Amino acid sequence: MYVCHCGLNIGAVVDVGAVTEYVKTLPGVVVAKESTYTCSDSGQWAIQEDIEKHNLSRVVVASCSPRMHGDTFMKTCEQAGLNPYLFEMVNIREQCSWVHTDKKEATEKAKDLIRMAVAKAWLLQPLERQKSPVHKSALVIGGGVAGIFSALYLANAGIKTYLVEKKPSIGGHMAQLDKTFPTLDCSLCILSPRMADVGKHENIELITYADIEDVSGYAGNFHVKVKKKPRYIIKDNCRLCGICTEKCPVSLLDEFNVGLKERKAIYIPFPQAVPNCYVIDSDHCLHITKGGCMLCEKNCPSEAIDFDQTAEDIEVDVGAIIVATGFQLYDATQKKEYGYGRYPNVITNMDFERLVGADGPTHGKVLRPSDEKPPQKIAFIQCVGSRDKQEGAEYCSRICCMATVKQATMLREKYPDADIYVYYTDMRTPGKGFEEFYQRGREQGIVFIRGKPGEIEEDENHNLIIISEDIDSGLILRNTLDLAVLACGLRPPEGIDQLARMLHLSRSPDGFIMEAHPKLRPAETAIPGVLLAGCVQFPKDIPDTVAQSGGAAAVAAELLTKEEIELSPVRASVDTDLCIGCGLCELLCDYGAVEVKRTDEGIKAQVVEVACQGCGVCAASCPRKAITIHHFTEDQLMAQVSGALVPEKVIS
Amino acid sequence: MKEFSPKIIGFMCNWCSYAGADLAGISRIKYAPNLRIIRVLCSGRVDPYIVLTAFEKGADGVLVAGCHPGDCHYISGNYQAEKKVKTTRKILKKAKIDERRLGLEWISAAEGQRFADVVNEFTALIKKLGPLQAEPQMVKAAKEEVADFRIRWLVGKEIDLLEKGNVYGEDVLQEEFDKVMDDIIGTQFLRNSILAALEENPMSAKELAEKLGVPTDSVVENLIQLKRGQKVRLIEDHPLRYEVSTW
Numbered sequence: 001m002y003v004c005h006c007g008l009n010i011g012a013v014v015d016v017g018a019v020t021e022y023v024k025t026l027p028g029v030v031v032a033k034e035s036t037y038t039c040s041d042s043g044q045w046a047i048q049e050d051i052e053k054h055n056l057s058r059v060v061v062a063s064c065s066p067r068m069h070g071d072t073f074m075k076t077c078e079q080a081g082l083n084p085y086l087f088e089m090v091n092i093r094e095q096c097s098w099v100h101t102d103k104k105e106a107t108e109k110a111k112d113l114i115r116m117a118v119a120k121a122w123l124l125q126p127l128e129r130q131k132s133p134v135h136k137s138a139l140v141i142g143g144g145v146a147g148i149f150s151a152l153y154l155a156n157a158g159i160k161t162y163l164v165e166k167k168p169s170i171g172g173h174m175a176q177l178d179k180t181f182p183t184l185d186c187s188l189c190i191l192s193p194r195m196a197d198v199g200k201h202e203n204i205e206l207i208t209y210a211d212i213e214d215v216s217g218y219a220g221n222f223h224v225k226v227k228k229k230p231r232y233i234i235k236d237n238c239r240l241c242g243i244c245t246e247k248c249p250v251s252l253l254d255e256f257n258v259g260l261k262e263r264k265a266i267y268i269p270f271p272q273a274v275p276n277c278y279v280i281d282s283d284h285c286l287h288i289t290k291g292g293c294m295l296c297e298k299n300c301p302s303e304a305i306d307f308d309q310t311a312e313d314i315e316v317d318v319g320a321i322i323v324a325t326g327f328q329l330y331d332a333t334q335k336k337e338y339g340y341g342r343y344p345n346v347i348t349n350m351d352f353e354r355l356v357g358a359d360g361p362t363h364g365k366v367l368r369p370s371d372e373k374p375p376q377k378i379a380f381i382q383c384v385g386s387r388d389k390q391e392g393a394e395y396c397s398r399i400c401c402m403a404t405v406k407q408a409t410m411l412r413e414k415y416p417d418a419d420i421y422v423y424y425t426d427m428r429t430p431g432k433g434f435e436e437f438y439q440r441g442r443e444q445g446i447v448f449i450r451g452k453p454g455e456i457e458e459d460e461n462h463n464l465i466i467i468s469e470d471i472d473s474g475l476i477l478r479n480t481l482d483l484a485v486l487a488c489g490l491r492p493p494e495g496i497d498q499l500a501r502m503l504h505l506s507r508s509p510d511g512f513i514m515e516a517h518p519k520l521r522p523a524e525t526a527i528p529g530v531l532l533a534g535c536v537q538f539p540k541d542i543p544d545t546v547a548q549s550g551g552a553a554a555v556a557a558e559l560l561t562k563e564e565i566e567l568s569p570v571r572a573s574v575d576t577d578l579c580i581g582c583g584l585c586e587l588l589c590d591y592g593a594v595e596v597k598r599t600d601e602g603i604k605a606q607v608v609e610v611a612c613q614g615c616g617v618c619a620a621s622c623p624r625k626a627i628t629i630h631h632f633t634e635d636q637l638m639a640q641v642s643g644a645l646v647p648e649k650v651i652s
Numbered sequence: 653m654k655e656f657s658p659k660i661i662g663f664m665c666n667w668c669s670y671a672g673a674d675l676a677g678i679s680r681i682k683y684a685p686n687l688r689i690i691r692v693l694c695s696g697r698v699d700p701y702i703v704l705t706a707f708e709k710g711a712d713g714v715l716v717a718g719c720h721p722g723d724c725h726y727i728s729g730n731y732q733a734e735k736k737v738k739t740t741r742k743i744l745k746k747a748k749i750d751e752r753r754l755g756l757e758w759i760s761a762a763e764g765q766r767f768a769d770v771v772n773e774f775t776a777l778i779k780k781l782g783p784l785q786a787e788p789q790m791v792k793a794a795k796e797e798v799a800d801f802r803i804r805w806l807v808g809k810e811i812d813l814l815e816k817g818n819v820y821g822e823d824v825l826q827e828e829f830d831k832v833m834d835d836i837i838g839t840q841f842l843r844n845s846i847l848a849a850l851e852e853n854p855m856s857a858k859e860l861a862e863k864l865g866v867p868t869d870s871v872v873e874n875l876i877q878l879k880r881g882q883k884v885r886l887i888e889d890h891p892l893r894y895e896v897s898t899w
Contacts, residue, residue, distance in 0.1 A: 065674045066691065067666075094677030095689055099768070105685040112688055504725045506671065506761040514761060526667065526761075570693065584808045590727035615726035616697030620736065623804040625701070632692055637702050641661055644688040645709040 001029050001118065002047060003110075004038040004063030006093055013097040015107045019062070022111050026118050030054050039069050047073070048080035056082065058121040062090035062114050068517075083126035085569065085631055090117040112644055119643035120636045127569035127630055132610055134220035135319040136560050139164065141212060141499070144172020146324035146534025146545045148194050153553035154322075155203035159560050162316050163198060164226055165208045166495075169273035170195055172326055176256060176350065178357040178364075180542055181406040182437035192272040199274040207314060208275060215502050218613075219529025220319045220565040230309035232280040232288075237304035240268075240276065244296035244305065250284055257354045261361035266296050271359060278304075320529045320556035323513065324549065325499065327490040327535035330385030330393070337455035338384065338486055344370040345462050346484045348384075349400065352407050356414075366414060368482050370462035375418065375482035378411060379466060380404045381453060382424040386489030395510050397489035397539045401428045404487045405441045412444045420446045421479065423453055423468060431541065449477065456484060490539040503530050512538050523551035531555050570614035570631045574605045578626035581605065585618035585627060594618055594627075658712035658778040662689045662771075663698045667725035668760050669717035675764030683768040684775035687715065694718065696729030700740040700798035700807075703754060707744075708791045713778035715755040717770070723760065728811075730758065735810050739833065740798060746841040747794035749786050752777060789852070793844035800840050806833055842866060843874050847883060847896060854887055854895040 003020045005011035016034045023032040031050050035043045038061055050056060059082060061073050066089040074084035092110045100106040136159060140151045143165030151163040163170070174180075175195075177187035198204055210228040217223045250265035265285045268278055286293035287307060297305040332340035332348050340346045345368050347355070354360040355367070368375050382404060386397040401424070408420050427448065429435040442448065453468040464481045492511040500507055505525050506514040513536050516524040523531050531552040534545040559565065572585075572594065581603030585594040593611035596603060605618075605627070616629040628634065664670040670691050676683065692698060695718025706714050716737055718730035734756065741751035755777075757770045797803060810833075813824045845864050849855060857875055861868040875894055878884045884894045 065670075065677070067671060067674055091674075091689070094674040098677035098680055099683055100685050101682060102685065109685050109688075116688065116690070501722060504667075506667065509762045526671075582805065584805060587812055588732060588808055590729075613693075613726055615694035615729045616692065617694060617726065617729045617732050620697050620699040621732060621804060621808040623801040623808070625699075625799065629693075629697065632697060634699060634702065637690060637692070637699075638705055640690045641702065641706045641711070642709055644661055644690075645659060645706070645711055 001026075001032045001114070002038050002043075002059075002061045002063075003032070003034045003092075003114070004043070004061065005034065005036050006038075006063055006097075007036065010063070010093050010097040013100060013103055013106045014092055014110045015103060018107055019110050019114065023114060023118075026115065028122065029118065030056065038063050039072055044072070044076040047076050051077065051080040051082050058086050058088070058124060060088045060090065060114070060117050060121050062092045062110065062117070064093040065091045065095070068094075085127040086121075086124050088117045088121040088124060090114050112647075115647060116640040116643035119639035123633065123636045123639055125630065129566040129569050130609060131564040132218075132220055132567050133564050134560060134562055135222075135317045136160065137162070137316070137318045138320045138322065138556050138560060139222070139224055139316065139318040140322045140324055142172070142324035142326055142534075142536070143167070143170030143198075143206075143208065144324065144326045144534065145174040145191060145542060146326065146536070146549050147172070147322070148191075148198055149546050149549035150322045150324055150533045150553050150556075151198055151204050152194065152201070153550055154556060154560075155201045157553070157557050158203065159557060160203050160205070162205050162207060162224075162226075162318065164210050164212060165206075166211055167269065168209045168231070168277070168279040169269045169275070170198060170206070170208065171270070171273070173350075174542060175270060175272070176258070176357075177353050178360075179406060179410060181402040182431070182433040184406065184409070188272055192274075195272065195274040206275065209279060210314070212499065212502065213313075215321070218567070219527075219559060220562075221610075222318050222321055222529065224316050224318060224321075226314040226316065228312040228314055230282070230311055231277060232282070232285075232305060232307055232309050233278045234304045234306050235275070235277050237302045238278060239302050239304075240278075241301065243299050243301065244278065247295040247299045249293070249295060250286055252281065252284055257361055258348075258350050260351060260354050280305075319560045320531065321503070322531045322533050322549075322552045322556060323499065323503065323505070323525075323536055324533040324552075325493045325496065325536045327539060328493050330391070330397075330488040330491050332384060332486050332488050334391065335384055335486070338381065338453075338484070339456050339458060340486060343456065343458045343462065343464060344368075345375075345458075345464055345482065346456060346486065348486050348488045349403055349407065350488070352485050356407070356410055366411060366483075368462075373482075374415060376415070377419045377421075377479070377481045378483045378485065379421040379423060379464075379479065379481050380408060380485045380487055381466075382422065382487045383452060384486040384488045385491070387425060393489060393491070393510065395539075396428060398428070399539060399541050400487040400489060402431070402434055402437070402541065404485070405438050405446075407485065408446045409437075409441050409444065412441075412446065421481075422446060422448045423466070424448060424450060425452055426450075431543070451477075490535060493536060496536070503527060505530065508538075510538070512536060523548050523555055529556075529559055567610065568614060570629065571609055571612040572607045572614070572616070572618050572627050572629055574607060575626045575628070576601050576604045578624045579604045580624055580626075582623060584621055584623060588617050588621055656779055656783060658686050658775065658783070659710060660686045660688065660713040660715060660775060660778060661706045661711045662687045662715040662717065663692050663695065663702075664689050664759075665695045665697075665718045665725070665730075666691055666693050668719035668723065669695070669757070669767070671761035672717075672759040672763045672767040675761065676767045677764075679764045681764055681768040683771045686775050686778075687771050694724070694726045694729035695733035696724075696726065696731075696736075698733060698736065700736050700743075701795065703740055704743075704791065704795040704798050707749065707753070707784065707786065708788075708795060710784070712781075712784045713753045713755065713774060715757065715771075715774050717757045717759050720758040720760055731811060732808070735807050739803065739807050739837070742834065742837055743794045743797045743841065746797075746837060747786060747790040749784065749791070749794070750781055753781060753784065789845065789848040793841060793848045796844040796847070797837065797840055800844075802836055803833075803840060806836065839874070842870065843878055843883075846871065846874060846878065850884060850894055850896045854893040856891045856893045860894075
């Protein structure tokens with residue numbers, strides 16, 4: 001039995017010495033020691049030494065959460081020859097010293113918690129882990145920069161990778177950007193070669209225009225169902241001549257250009273799209289929605305249109321999954337006081353990217369949307385939908401300050417005489433070359449005003465009036481402008497609810513996917529074999545996204561290069577003497593892990609061990625109480641209850 | 653007088669509520685120190701029998717917490733937990749234990765503050781209700797009740813019956829189901845109370861009726877059933893008394 005100080009984390013509130021003395025009085029405790037950092041090398045070594053010296057049959061450590069170091073100490077025991085399931089952990093940090101201030105109460109609670117664990121420890125059974133083969137392939141969900149790099153890292157390491165993207169082309173948000181900060185590299189110039197690599201890589205199977213329908217299984221052994229929507233194009237026949245698009249009578253807002261341009265119902269999302277293949281928008285195609293038309297088919301010179309195509313169901317087995325579904329931009333129409341959607345000259349940062357892009361709606365000219373005149377006075381407004389509790393986002397979106405500096409710098413190049421203002425809360429420049437880039441912006445005469453405008457008003461000429469307080473000077477400023485750009489923050493991506501449920505992933509309070517550990521396991525989730533890359537975990541810039549993609553791919557490769565993985569032995573088992581084959585367990589199991597079968601002993605329930613997840617619903621429901629869950633048996637749980645409530649009878 | 657400090661047992665699922673409790677710690681949010689947490693993998697693992705054992709051993713309150721509906725790590729374990737708690741509360745009521753002493757909450761891994769709020773509110777409620785002063789025989793009867801085959805079967809079948817109907821393809825309405833369940837709980841509880849009382853010492857039907865505060869004819873009716881099931885037997889003496897079969 002080891003009681004940890006965790007430096008002052010526990011020791012400052014819980015009287016570790018008194019607790020250790022108390023532990024010595026518990027029956028059966030051979031060794032009771034306190035330790036400054038039990039998880040350190042020396043702390044672990046001391047446990048191993050004691051296991052050998054005293055021939056210990058159970059080890060209990062009272063320290064942090066088992067979610068933190070449970071695995072660490074199980075390994076410690078295993079290395080010393082003690083079955084890891086004979087180890088029990090007591091959480092006296094997260095659930096005691098960190099949440100209580102009264103030293104006496106916290107110390108008493110720590111004693112109680114330890115007594116409960118010791119009571120359970122006596123009833124622990126050694127368990128053996130089963131092994132299961134690993135599918136040496138991976139699934140990457142999302143084809144933005146995170147998904148592209150994750151897939152390339154894996155594929156280059158020789159791992160078969162399925163990249164599933166819901167849109168007709170990969171590329172994501174990065175493909176929509178004109179330039180990147182702080183180097184002003186052309187975004188597509190650096191991304192499109194990598195997109196092309198994905199398209200032709202022998203180890204990558206690119207599945208675009210497709211949704212994940214279902215995921216089952218566990219690390220090393222996931223089974224994934226994908227539904228691929230029909231494009232109505234025979235890719236091999238198509239020569240990309242573009243006649244179909246010319247002839248198509250349906251005009252729609254172009255998503256790639258955030259609605260600032262039109263596209264047809266048969267289209268290629270953008271010139272560098274991968275796969276470079278037309279697609280028919282089935283929600284708007286006249287032939288599909290109303291019948292008739294078929295102008296594209298009639299005019300296609302190479303018989304590449306096929307209206308008989310239907311959705312394709314694809315099923316793949318993979319060992320690991322990388323979730324890289326990115327983000328969605330904050331919907332600026334929510335921020336009513338800034339008038340986006342009502343005032344034509346209020347645009348978002350993404351609108352700006354498309355306006356400034358050479359292939360955008362204005363061929364790279366930034367013009368006032370109301371009269372298409374060059375703007376002379378432009379303002380950027382920071383923290384729109386970020387650092388704003390009322391808008392449901394307390395967090396900083398991390399990229400908007402630098403994106404604004406970049407956009408203001410580009411604007412300065414185009415309009416050397418324009419007045420450019422940035423209304424900011426704090427300028428955040430924590431990145432390589434970021435602060436220098438920001439200072440250059442200041443030197444170029446961009447005016448930075450500290451203060452978030454309360455609202456934007458519009459006059460009869462669609463000029464915008466911003467009244468705000470300059471916090472640095474204390475003056476109230478009234479500014480009449482030609483154009484305002486809202487630096488919208490990043491929100492969790494559309495569809496994240498469904499995906500998180502399908503994969504059993506937790507989400508942070510901000511709505512992004514929660515990582516396994518905020519510092520040490522940022523690319524992993526609590527679910528083994530399911531990893532994270534890019535903004536789906538939290539807003540980040542391109543270099544951080546690429547770095548995390550590499551991290552996720554490395555963790556995936558670590559798993560996928562193993563021949564087999566060990567499965568947790570925390571599973572159900574049936575006492576066939578008690579079982580009467582009623583079948584309730586089979587009905588209640590969501591994993592098909594219990595089957596009622598005719599056996600020599602009669603009709604009995606049987607556990608399918610590889611399918612069982614150990615949840616225990618069957619055990620808690622069995623009318624005959626014939627099922628138990630290893631490591632969470634009724635006796636063990638009862639012992640914990642007794643340990644908490646009947647101190648004198650802790651070990652009977 | 654010393655302020656009453658309740659003893660509360662918490663069963664927290666590993667993936668949501670236990671993680672929520674850890675997050676409360678990581679965020680250094682303070683809360684009442686009365687809760688003793690037992691980690692389970694899923695709230696659906698919490699067998700009502702263990703809950704009753706906790707009350708039997710002196711817990712003033714039991715708090716079960718799992719993932720939010722739809723977010724269960726094990727797909728639907730939390731829905732089963734909800735049904736178990738619902739029925740256990742009915743049985744607690746029979747045993748004259750305030751059913752609010754058994755709490756059920758959904759707390760996600762991201763809700764550290766909510767975890768602390770829930771613990772504080774539940775602790776305050778139990779403080780208000782005061783120490784559990786239940787009659788041991790009543791608790792014993794309730795414990796037998798949650799181990800009863802028919803009741804466990806019905807609890808497990810509830811969702812399936814309501815969603816898919818019975819084996820005859822008929823729809824089962826919630827009110828109908830509740831009525832069947834309430835009837836069984838009522839009958840079974842009386843029988844368990846009779847058994848618990850007879851275990852103390854043999855009694856006549858009339859004595860039992862007085863002790864349990866129920867009409868003599870319903871005691872007789874259930875004694876006959878218990879005798880038929882060889883749970884009790886008659887002592888051939890005067891007055892006619894029953895005792896628990898011990899074979």
